[in-house]
Amino acid sequence: MGRVATVNNIINFSCVDGPGSRLVIFMQGCNFNCKNCHNPYTIDMCDSCGDCVASCPANALSLTHNAQGKPKVEWHSELCTQCDTCLSICPKQSSPKTRQYSVPQVLALIRKQVFFINGITVSGGEATLQLPFIIELFQAIKSSDDLSHLSCMIDSNGYLATNAWQQVMPYLDGAMIDLKSWQQQTHRYITNRDNHRVFASLKLLAEQDKLYEIRLLHIPGVSDFDSEIDAVAAYLKQLPASVRVKLNAFQQHGVTGEARLWESCTEQQMQTLAARLTERGVANLILPNVYL
Amino acid sequence: MTPQARFAEISRNPLLSPKQKSGLLALEAEASIPYVAISAAVKQAMAQGAICDMFEGHAPFKPRYVLPDYAKYLKNGSEYLELAPAQDLDEALNALTIIYHHVPSVTNIPVYLGQLDDVLLPYCQGLDDDTIYRKLKLFWIMLDRTLPDAFMHVNIGPTDNIVCRTILRIDAELKQIAPNLTFMYDPAVTPDELLQIAASNICECSKPHIANYPIHASTFDQQGFGIVSCYNSLPLAGGANTLVRLNLKEVALQASSIGDFFTNVLPHYCQLTFELIDARATFLHQESNFFNSFLVQEGLIEESRFAPMFGIYGMAEAVNILQGTPDFNEDSLDKPSNHYGHNAAANELGHQISKALDAIVKSTPVKFGYNGRALLHSQGGMNTDRDVTPGVRIPYGTEPNPITHIQALAEHHQYYTSGISDILTIDETVKANPQAMMQLCKGALKLGFREFSANVATNDLVRVTGYMVKLSDIARYKEQGSRTNTTSLGADAAQNTNILARQPRVVAHELTPAHSK
Known part of the structure; x- marks a missing residue:
């Protein structure tokens, strides 16, 4: 029937989005509104208001109307210089620079570099907002002889409901889930959402042996993994031993709004948090190898 | 400067070890031997920088x-x-x-x-x-x-x-x-x-x-x-008697059109290259007495297994010149581009040039070769090269992502029988993910790469973790970073450090073939 996804970007070689070399599809749109978001222009869908069109110094944007008079912002990638002026103009934290991809189009892209990759990862934005597309894509990969060896991973904020996870589970090799904060209140402050469903997703994926990685973003003075260290450590320890616990260090660049005032996490602060988790018996910690 | 003054300068140099001085003095002596006999046309091509003898010496008495x-x-x-x-x-x-x-x-x-x-x-x-x-x-x-x-x-x-x-x-x-x-x-x-x-x-x-x-x-x-050496593949119990390289950028500059390049200019310069190859190999094989060595007498090498390497470089510039594509500049870096390495038509022209070179080298007899032929080589550059890219590589700093990079160049590899080195720069995130390195390697070899060589960049921040980084932000960060570095170091201090530094103990001698002050 041909589902189509709205995609912000596709990267054909990534070393940080799951095991091995991966093609990563960044979907447009997110249901969180994290203050610390590094790519806020992936949060909302473009509503074709047209505010960005005049601002483009390369004339790479235009506003068209369909037969019903519905407006549509068109992005002409061949003219675009990636100056990102449109992103700073956009009143909706969105981007006019998105593309629509059908499953066959994505499969063609994958086939072009199949020898170079161990798998594909859908990320975002929040990939699971376009779950039907993901299911169709993963299904197609798993049922193609030349692609079925590729692992299919989802990088998610964990807000997807458990019954929806169940639908993709047969085609899913693993998930990387962000846990933005331990306490409900802190999570709500940072993301504008509660974290009950995140914990439910983590539990389900862990039970099904599909939790590849849990990611904790340490924002000194804002996130609460250090102040809640005992509870966090106890929680991480009860996850299967194979789950990678990836500690990410908050960095200012890319963020907007009040998060610009938050201090970046230094290597020292990261090491301290890691040492305190290790002391409490948390194994399989993955630390950043680069700090800005 | 008189030869004596140059010798004296080398002998007093504060940066060189006695052994390094001996080596450079010997090079100076070799450079004072009369050059092997070559035609005026070859001399001119060498003077204009179209053909280069790699500073192997005026009359080679040992194989390369x-x-x-x-x-x-x-x-x-x-x-x-x-x-x-x-x-x-x-x-x-x-x-x-x-x-x-x-x-x-x-x-x-x-x-x-x-x-x-x-x-x-x-x-x-x-x-x-x-x-x-x-x-x-x-x-x-x-x-x-x-x-x-x-x-x-x-x-x-x-x-x-x-x-x-x-x-x-x-x-x-x-x-x-x-x-x-x-x-x-x-x-x-x-x-x-x-x-x-x-x-x-x-x-x-x-x-x-x-x-x-x-x-x-x-x-x-x-x-x-x-x-x-630098990814040269050569016959065992043999080797390369000489390496002469052709600067495709200079050749392209002489051509009035793409047709002229293929029909007239490239074949002409190839013939001049062969003349220099034959002149140099003839001296080595017939006059230097090298092949009386115990290595030959004891059967460890055989004279018939030595081949001249027909090197080329400057493919990227040649293609851009022939297509009339302007030089890269900071504004054009991120744009979809017509340049070699980034554009299908440009890459295809490059492949055609390699194919033409292959046909010429495989059909041209040489006096002393492997099965009577030279071997084509994509030459990896020397530190004396300015504004010309080694071999068929994509100019440094303009390379696309590793997979696109490999796909752009793989087609060339079948032609360069005596070696081709394309160095892939991969950002530091790969260090924590060696499986990705292996898969990239497998993909490259599967596509026909003769040799997979990767450099892991130590400080380039392309993607730090599971999020995308905006190019504009990266650019801003870099600018601020470099300003800070300059201020804190001080240009004078940096310069002094260089002046006081001794030559490193371990170096790549081939890259620095001559004494330079």
């Missing part, structure tokens, strides 16, 4: 690269060196240590140390793993300290064996510049787990290079081949 049959040497011993056949690993390593000092090359340091697992395995019978490890580790340290040249090359693989594994282990532990290391990979023979060890080593120390064994093996005969 020599690949002795070390297995034969250990088996037979050497009358000239007064050595009996090796009986055990100690004797084998000792005999190798001795002969390395008698194997000449353009730099006087041997560029080929042997297919060491094949060579040494017969002498490892009955030894436990730890003994082999300790002996090879001392050998490895000796090589780096006594023969300090990054172009000195050891080969291992494609089979899985204890010497191969031990060398990979030692190389990752010691992280020495020398010796350089090539791991032969054959998908039909090499286990994935062994390739993964080699790929993990690349993440540790940018070594080894992974060679596409089946492609190389099918290029040469049963007697075999070796990978030496």
Whole structure:
């Protein structure tokens, strides 16, 4: 029937989005509104208001109307210089620079570099907002002889409901889930959402042996993994031993709004948090190898 | 400056060791021998920078690269060196240590140390793993300290064996510049787990290079081949008598159109290149008396297995010139571009040029060649090159992502039988993910890369973790960073540091062929 996804970007070689070399599809749109978001222009869908069109110094944007008079912002990638002026103009934290991809189009892209990759990862934005597309894509990969060896991973904020996870589970090799904060209140402050469903997703994926990685973003003075260290450590320890616990260090660049005032996490602060988790018996910690 | 003044300057140089001074004085002497006889047209092409003799000397008295049959040497011993056949690993390593000092090359340091697992395995019978490890580790340290040249090359693989594994282990532990290391990979023979060890080593120390064994093996005969120096593949028990390189950028500048380039200008400059090759090889083979060496008399090399290397460089500039594409600048970097490496038509023109060169080199007889022919080579550059890119590479700083990079260049590799080096720069995130390095390597070899060479960038921040980074932000950060660096260091201080620095002990001699002040 041909589902189509709205995609912000596709990267054909990534070393940080799951095991091995991966093609990563960044979907447009997110249901969180994290203050610390590094790519806020992936949060909302473009509503074709047209505010960005005049601002483009390369004339790479235009506003068209369909037969019903519905407006549509068109992005002409061949003219675009990636100056990102449109992103700073956009009143909706969105981007006019998105593309629509059908499953066959994505499969063609994958086939072009199949020898170079161990798998594909859908990320975002929040990939699971376009779950039907993901299911169709993963299904197609798993049922193609030349692609079925590729692992299919989802990088998610964990807000997807458990019954929806169940639908993709047969085609899913693993998930990387962000846990933005331990306490409900802190999570709500940072993301504008509660974290009950995140914990439910983590539990389900862990039970099904599909939790590849849990990611904790340490924002000194804002996130609460250090102040809640005992509870966090106890929680991480009860996850299967194979789950990678990836500690990410908050960095200012890319963020907007009040998060610009938050201090970046230094290597020292990261090491301290890691040492305190290790002391409490948390194994399989993955630390950043680069700090800005 | 008079020759005497130059000699005096070298002898007083505060930055050079006595040995480095001796080497440079010898180069000066060689440069004062009259040049081998060549036509006025070749002289002019050399003067304009279209053809380059790689500063090999005016009248070459030794081949550029020599690949002795070390297995034969250990088996037979050497009358000239007064050595009996090796009986055990100690004797084998000792005999190798001795002969390395008698194997000449353009730099006087041997560029080929042997297919060491094949060579040494017969002498490892009955030894436990730890003994082999300790002996090879001392050998490895000796090589780096006594023969300090990054172009000195050891080969291992494609089979899985204890010497191969031990060398990979030692190389990752010691992280020495020398010796350089090539791991032969054959998908039909090499286990994935062994390739993964080699790929993990690349993440540790940018070594080894992974060679596409089946492609190389099918290029040469049963007697075999070796990978030496900067990824040159050459016949075993032979080598390269000379390397002359053609600057495709200069050739393209002489052409009035793409048609003119293919029909007239390129064939013309190729003929001039062949003339220089023949003149230089003739002196080496007929006048220098090199082939009276014990290496020949004892059957460790054969004169008929030496080939001239027909080198080319500046492909990127040639293509952009022929297509009338303006130079890259900061504004055009991120745009969809018409440039070589980024555009299908530009890449295709490059492939056509390589194909044309291949046809010319395969059909042109040379006086002293491998099966009567020279071998085409994509030459990896010298530090004297300005505004011209090595070989068929994509200009440094403009490379696309690693997969696109490989896809743009893979088509060239079939033509460059004596070697082609395309160095992929991969951002630091790969260090934590050696499996990704291995997959990239497998993909490259599958597409026909003869050699997979990767550099892990240490400070480029493309993507830090599971989020995208905006290019504009990166640019801003870099700008601020560089300003800070300049302020804190101070231009004067940096300059002084350079002036006071001695020449590094271990260097790549081929890159710096002449004394420069």
